[in-house]
Amino acid sequence: MAWIFIKSSLFLLISIFTISISRTTIASDPDILSDFIAPEKQNSVVANFFTYTAMRGIFQKSVDKCTTTKATKAEFPVLNGQGVSLAVLQFPPGSVNPPHYHSRATGLFLLLEGV
Incomplete structure (x- = not known):
């Protein structure tokens, strides 16, 4: 009788574990690198669509106050x-x-200089 109880308890534990893992999988976001949306009124996508140059040279400047340089879909359509x-x-x-x-x-932070 005790063996049946252990087997049913083990089955219940494995079932709960499987359900909790499947709920985590369902809650995940899709792969962000799978696709992009081409700009409206454009038949083909050229290399400039994937190129963003506004951040070039920002690390050569020293700052005296907090500055933010951003690239959202307004600045970088890809x-x-x-x-x-x-x-x-x-x-x-x-x-x-x-x-x-x-x-x-x-958020992903990358520290280039300092502590």
């Missing part, structure tokens, strides 16, 4: 439909990025 945007935040020496959160979004 991001349309991707659900992503790019931003470079430059902080002056001795400053910090204040704690914050993004609902339904993530």
